[in-house]
Structures are given as structure tokens and as C-alpha cells.
Amino acid sequence: MEALATGFTAILQPMVLLYLMGGLLMGALFGALPGLTATMGVALLTPITFWLNAEEGMAMLLGIYCGAIPAGGVPALLLNIPGTPASIAASWDGYPLSQRGEAGLALGINSVFGFIGQVTSVLFLAIAAFPIASFSLRFGPPEYFALALFGISLMAGVSGNQMAKGMLSGMLGLLVSTIGLDPMMAVARFTFGQAEFYDGIAFVPVMIGLFGVGEVFHQMLTDGASARVGSSPATPPAVLGRVLPDWAAWKRMLVPGAIGSGVGTVVGAIPAAGGDIAAVICWEQTRRLSRKPEEFGKGSIEGLAASTTACNSAIGGAMTTMLTLGIPGDAPSAILIGALLIHGVQPGPLLFRDNPALVYSIIGLMVLAALLIAVLGVVAARPLAAALRVPKPWLWTAILLLSVVGSYALSNAITDVWVMLAAGLLGLAFRWLQIPLGPLVLGLILGPMMESNLRRALILSRGDWESIFLRPIVAFLVVAALLSLVWPLIQRYRSGRKPRDPLPGPGESGG
Amino acid sequence: MSEGGRAGSGTVPPRGVRWRNLGVSASFAGLALAVLWASRHLPAGIASLPGPGFFPSLLALVILGFAIVHALDRGSPALPPATGADPAEIGNPSPRHDPAWRMPVVATLALLVYLVSWEWVDFLIRTPLLTLVLMRASGSTWRSAALAAALVPLLLYAMFQLGLRVDLG
Numbered sequence: 001m002e003a004l005a006t007g008f009t010a011i012l013q014p015m016v017l018l019y020l021m022g023g024l025l026m027g028a029l030f031g032a033l034p035g036l037t038a039t040m041g042v043a044l045l046t047p048i049t050f051w052l053n054a055e056e057g058m059a060m061l062l063g064i065y066c067g068a069i070p071a072g073g074v075p076a077l078l079l080n081i082p083g084t085p086a087s088i089a090a091s092w093d094g095y096p097l098s099q100r101g102e103a104g105l106a107l108g109i110n111s112v113f114g115f116i117g118q119v120t121s122v123l124f125l126a127i128a129a130f131p132i133a134s135f136s137l138r139f140g141p142p143e144y145f146a147l148a149l150f151g152i153s154l155m156a157g158v159s160g161n162q163m164a165k166g167m168l169s170g171m172l173g174l175l176v177s178t179i180g181l182d183p184m185m186a187v188a189r190f191t192f193g194q195a196e197f198y199d200g201i202a203f204v205p206v207m208i209g210l211f212g213v214g215e216v217f218h219q220m221l222t223d224g225a226s227a228r229v230g231s232s233p234a235t236p237p238a239v240l241g242r243v244l245p246d247w248a249a250w251k252r253m254l255v256p257g258a259i260g261s262g263v264g265t266v267v268g269a270i271p272a273a274g275g276d277i278a279a280v281i282c283w284e285q286t287r288r289l290s291r292k293p294e295e296f297g298k299g300s301i302e303g304l305a306a307s308t309t310a311c312n313s314a315i316g317g318a319m320t321t322m323l324t325l326g327i328p329g330d331a332p333s334a335i336l337i338g339a340l341l342i343h344g345v346q347p348g349p350l351l352f353r354d355n356p357a358l359v360y361s362i363i364g365l366m367v368l369a370a371l372l373i374a375v376l377g378v379v380a381a382r383p384l385a386a387a388l389r390v391p392k393p394w395l396w397t398a399i400l401l402l403s404v405v406g407s408y409a410l411s412n413a414i415t416d417v418w419v420m421l422a423a424g425l426l427g428l429a430f431r432w433l434q435i436p437l438g439p440l441v442l443g444l445i446l447g448p449m450m451e452s453n454l455r456r457a458l459i460l461s462r463g464d465w466e467s468i469f470l471r472p473i474v475a476f477l478v479v480a481a482l483l484s485l486v487w488p489l490i491q492r493y494r495s496g497r498k499p500r501d502p503l504p505g506p507g508e509s510g511g
Numbered sequence: 512m513s514e515g516g517r518a519g520s521g522t523v524p525p526r527g528v529r530w531r532n533l534g535v536s537a538s539f540a541g542l543a544l545a546v547l548w549a550s551r552h553l554p555a556g557i558a559s560l561p562g563p564g565f566f567p568s569l570l571a572l573v574i575l576g577f578a579i580v581h582a583l584d585r586g587s588p589a590l591p592p593a594t595g596a597d598p599a600e601i602g603n604p605s606p607r608h609d610p611a612w613r614m615p616v617v618a619t620l621a622l623l624v625y626l627v628s629w630e631w632v633d634f635l636i637r638t639p640l641l642t643l644v645l646m647r648a649s650g651s652t653w654r655s656a657a658l659a660a661a662l663v664p665l666l667l668y669a670m671f672q673l674g675l676r677v678d679l680g
Contacts, residue, residue, distance in 0.1 A: 048675070051675050164577050164580045164581035164584055165535065165581060167573075167577045168535070168539050168574060168577050168578065168581065171570055171573055171574045171577065172539070172542070172574070174570050175542075175546060175567065175570050175571070175574070178566060178567045178570070182563035184563075185562065185563055187553065187554075187562075187563040189550070189553060189563055189564075189567060190546075190549060190550075190567070216618075217615040217618065217619070218615075220611065220614035220615045220618065220649065221611055221612065221614065221615055222611075224611025224613075224614050224650070391651070391655070392649065393645075393646050393649030393650055393651035393655065393656075393659075394646075394651070394655070394659060396618075396645065396649050397642055397645040397646050397649060397651075397659055397663065398663060400618065400622070400645055401638065401641070401642065401645075401663055401664070401667060402667070404622065404625070404626075405667050405671055405677075405679065408677070408679070409671055409675065409677040412677065412678060414626065414629055414630075417626055417629075418626060421619075421622055421623075421626065425619065428615060433531060433534075433535050435535065451566040454561075454566070455561045455565070455566070458558065458559065458560075458561050459559060459560060459561075461559075462558075462559045463557065463558025463559035463560075
């Protein structure tokens with residue numbers, strides 16, 4: 001109870017609330033502007049949190065994360081351009097609804113069901129996180145190694161027909177994580193005599209490079225010609241109409257909202273899939289269960305409610321996995337791990353034992369953020385729509401400069417900026433070659449955990465692999481890892497025999 | 512966190528995509544061999560006491576294996592999205608325009624020059640110049656570029672140098 005009180009008291013500090021509000025506004029901008037994502041926002045602003053305490057830093061970053069996802073729905077609904085990958089499914093029904101002259105209703109549903117999604121998933125976090133963390137305290141080195149293996153395989157598994165590329169990407173992340181001093185014997189590895197690399201490759205500059213610079217370079221490559229025109233080709237509707245749904249509409253959206261909350265939270269908790277995948281799955285399931293499936297894709301309020309709730313619920317799911325196991329549920333939560341590490345906080349089961357107040361603070365901040373962004377979503381929809389006209393050269397230049405200065409500011413080291421630039425070029429190459437970035441990030445995060453636990457497990461078992469893999473939890477996780485790799489191959493074989501409707505490809509999950 | 516599209520229905524990818532995939536496989540295989548070569552001096556240890564070279568070598572072998580699997584894979588390329596989604600946003604491979612390589616190349620070169628000049632040129636001189644080049648390379652007008660060059664570096668200076676006391680040089 002003391003931790004609960006301390007945690008909630010900490011978030012009521014004026015500065016924490018100020019940073020939360022600032023984060024929400026920044027997140028709303030990053031979400032609403034096509035080309036900017038929640039991941040990019042969290043990555044670019046993580047260096048600033050270095051000067052703040054853990055609560056203030058988390059307030060700002062959670063504000064960006066929780067603000068960007070619902071805000072990404074604004075251009076999706078008004079212009080049919082998803083602001084973040086998480087709002088792709090929202091555009092399928094939201095845009096036709098806006099075209100029918102009900103843009104206000106679409107924005108209202110986006111705000112209200114975004115709020116419902118975020119709050120229900122945070123509720124799940126509050127209820128499930130402590131038991132999960134308590135259970136995972138029983139994990140030894142073999143279990144942690146298997147968990148990391150499971151995470152990597154799952155990431156590669158959801159890369160669809162890009163599975164081999166997903167695995168290669170994940171392995172590259174693991175390989176990069178071995179740069180620096182060996183964790184057990186302090187032998188320098190792949191540092192090429194550079195003392196700057198003894199501590200390993202800094203994670204945050206890599207993330208800034210991959211998701212900031214890499215994304216800008218890729219947009220320059222693909223949108224170059226249109227950028228010269230200056231702004232978004234479409235214009236938001238002039239009349240928004242009524243914002244809040246009537247009672248009949250509420251009743252129709254109740255079940256889709258419930259499905260969205262459940263599916264979104266579970267999918268978000270899987271260390272592979274974020275809001276984009278959750279929303280697509282949920283939209284499809286709700287369509288199948290609906291009495292009016294023919295309306296889906298043509299402005300169905302049920303479809304919009306389901307997809308919006310799902311992509312927002314994924315936030316709480318992803319945070320649950322991140323906080324309890326130290327494994328990111330999506331890209332923004334991967335960067336949040338880096339941000340917590342900056343403050344000396346290691347996410348994982350020990351966090352719940354050693355610093356439960358911070359966990360309560362995070363839960364409280366997420367509820368506050370959900371509430372504030374719901375209000376902001378209704379009040380600030382029009383200014384956000386106007387912000388869509390910011391010319392891309394301004395955005396690109398600002399992001400590149402912020403990436404450079406932000407990477408340097410972390411530890412006043414020019415090496416970090418070089419690393420960031422290299423990561424940016426790698427991000428561009430990966431995007432161009434269609435190699436998923438997610439497994440790379442997960443590999444970077446899980447690498448140290450995977451290596452040290454595998455080596456410890458081998459030492460404890462005196463080199464006996466069999467005794468490691470026969471432990472129940474390890475066996476379960478390894479079988480699950482194998483299944484997650486084999487299942488897409490089976491699906492591919494089956495889809496090769498039976499044609500099916502293509503679904504849109506997932507983006508960097510979670511936006 | 513995944514990117515790229517879902518599998519289509521078993522069609523063979525176009526020749527260009529196939530060559531690109533082979534290039535990816537070759538690059539990763541090359542990397543794996545390089546890692547194996549670079550870690551030859553790192554002790555691999557024994558089964559009951561793995562050394563510093565154990566994990567990187569294991570990873571290199573796995574990478575080599577998946578590079579071969581990928582080279583042999585004749586899976587279909589990612590499909591374009593079924594919606595009006597922005598292809599760049601969801602990691603779709605099909606660009607809406609011909610690739611404009613000039614922009615990222617100029618931006619990269621400008622950033623390289625900027626980083627090399629970091630030690631010798633003051634922040635308030637090198638950053639406006641970089642801003643000007645980036646804006647022009649992105650297709651902006653001279654007027655907008657000049658405005659950005661005057662405003663953005665000052666904002667960054669105020670935020671980081673004056674606000675957060677970061678020595679920007």
C-alpha cells in the first residue's frame with residue numbers, strides 16, 4: 001500500500017503533470033503528421049529525459065506514446081492517410097464515414113474508444129503485471145535464455161513470408177549486442193581498439209538512427225517528388241458535424257469495443273505484434289461476428305470502434321510484457337526500456353520487487369494520459385487537421401537535426417552521433433530491402449540477456465544441453481518458439497493452395 | 512515491430528526482387544564469415560565454460576544458415592496494401608514515385624561533412640549551413656530554407672545549450 005501511495009503521489013507533482021501534458025501534445029503531433037510515428041517521437045525525445053528524474057521522463061515518453069496512437073487516427077479518418085501504422089485499419093471505416101459528412105462522429109469514436117482501449121489495457125496491466133512478475137521471479141538462467149529465444153522467434157514468425165529476413169534481422173541485432181566487453185570475462189569483442197565501444201553500442205542513438213534518420217531517408221527516397229509540391233494533397237473536411245455518438249450507436253459499438261479491448265491487449269502483449277496487427281485482426285474478427293458485415297469498409301461505426309479500441313489496447317499489452325519480463329511488446333516500448341535504463345531502472349520482475357512505486361506511477365500516468373488525450377482528441381481535432389499541412393522538407397530537416405543533437409546530448413560523445421548516422425543508413429537499407437526492423441531492435445535488447453543466461457545455464461548444467469532443454473518452462477518456450485517459426489510456413493503452404501484476400505502489411509508495430 | 516507485407520498466394524517473385532534477395536543473403540553470409548574470422552582470436556571455451564567467442568560464433572553460424580535458407584526461398588514478394596494507406600508509412604516496398612536517390616545521398620554527405628567539422632566549426636555556424644543544405648536538398652525554396660536555417664538551429668541551441676547545458680561546440 002505504501003508503494004501504491006508513493007507511486008500515485010509522485011505523478012501528482014506539478015512538473016510530472018507538465019511533462020505528461022507536453023508529451024501528449026508532442027505525441028499528438030507525431031501521431032497526426034503522416035511520416036512521423038510514435039516510435040520516432042519516443043526515440044527522438046528520449047535523450048531529453050536524461051536530465052529529468054525517472055517519473056518525469058516516463059511521464060513525457062508515455063505521453064508521446066499514448067498521445068501518438070489515437071492522434072494517428074486523425075489523418076486516417078479525415079484524409080485516408082494513417083498517421084501511424086496502428087491507425088491503418090481505422091481508415092478503412094473512418095474515412096468513408098468522414099466522406100459521408102460524419103467526420104465529427106468518426107473523430108469522436110476515435111477519441112472515446114481510444115480512451116476505452118487504453119484504460120482497459122492499463123487495467124489488465126494493473127491486474128496481471130504483479131502476478132506475472134511474481135511468477136517470472138522463479139525463472140533461472142535457462143528460462144530467461146528460452147524467453148529471449150521465444151521473443152526473437154516470434155518476431156521473425158510474424159514477418160510473414162519475410163521470415164528468413166526476420167531471423168537474419170534478429171540475429172544481426174544479437175550480434176551487434178555482443179560488441180564491447182564480454183559480460184562474464186571482460187574480454188573486448190569487435191571494438192577494433194576503440195575504447196568508446198567497450199561499453200557496447202549505445203542503444204538510444206541506434207534507435208534514433210533506425211526510426212528517425214532511416215525513416216526520413218526512406219521518405220526522401222520514396223516521396224521525393226511529392227515533397228517538392230510541399231504538403232499533403234488532400235484537405236480535411238470543412239464541416240465536422242456531431243462528435244459524440246447517440247445511444248443507438250453506443251449499443252452497436254459496445255461488443256466491437258469489448259472485442260477490441262481483449263484482442264488488442266493480448267496481441268499487444270505478444271512480443272512481436274503491436275497496435276497495427278491488433279487492429280487488423282480485430283477489425284476482421286468483428287466483421288465476421290457482425291450482423292452487418294457488408295457495411296465494413298464502407299463507414300461502419302462498429303469496424304471503426306473495433307480497430308480503434310484494439311490499436312489503443314495494444315499499448316497496455318505491450319507495456320505489460322515490457323515491465324514484467326523486460327521484453328518489449330512493440331517498438332516504442334523497446335525504446336522505453338532504453339529510457340528506463342538511462343535512469344538505472346531495469347525492467348523485469350525485479351522491478352516489481354525493488355521499485356513497485358515506479359510501476360504504480362507508470363500505471364497512473366497511463367490512465368491520466370488516456371483521459372487527457374481523449375479530451376484533447378475531441379477539442380484539438382481541427383488544429384491537428386490543420387497541422388497536416390506542414391511541408392515535408394521542414395519535417396525532415398527538423399528530424400535530422402534533432403536526431404544529431406539528441407544523440408550527441410546523451411553523453412556528449414560524437415561517437416554516438418556516428419553510430420546514429422550508421423544506424424540511419426542501416427534503417428534505410430533495411431526498409432529498401434524489405435527487411436523487418438523489429439527483430440533487429442529486439443535482438444539488440446535481448447542480446448545481453450540471452451548470451452549471459454545461456455552461458456550461465458551451461459556453466460550451471462556443466463555443459464549439459466539436455467538438462468537445460470528438459471526443464472518444463474524451457475521446453476514449453478522452445479516448443480512455442482519452434483511453432484512460431486513453423487506456423488507461418490504451414491500457413492504459406494495452405495495459402496498457396498487456397499487463394500485468400502490480401503490484408504495490408506504490418507508496419508513497425510505500435511506506430 | 513515487423514515491417515513488410517503479408518505473403519501473397521505463392522507466386523514467384525519478379526527477377527529484380529529475386530536478385531535483391533540474393534544480394535541480401537550474400538551480404539549476411541559475408542557478415543557471418545567476417546564475424547567468424549574476427550572472432551578467431553576470442554576463446555570459445557568448453558561446453559561447461561563457454562568463452563567470449565562462443566556466442567558470436569554461434570550467431571554467425573545461425574546467420575549463415577538463415578542466409579542460405581533465404582537464398583533458397585522462392586516465396587512471393589510483399590503485396591501492396593489493400594487500402595489507401597501511405598506506402599512509405601507502412602513499410603511497403605512499392606514507392607509511389609521513382610526512387611529519388613539524390614535527396615538521401617546529399618543529406619548523408621551533408622551530415623558527414625557536418626560531423627567531420629564538429630570540432631572546428633561553431634554550432635551556430637555549421638548548423639545553419641546544414642539546415643540550408645538539407646532544406647534545399649529536400650526540395651524547399653531558398654526563402655523557406657533561409658527561414659529554417661535562421662530558426663531551427665536557434666531553437667535547438669536554446670533547448671540544448673541554454674536549457675539543458677549541453678556543450679554543442
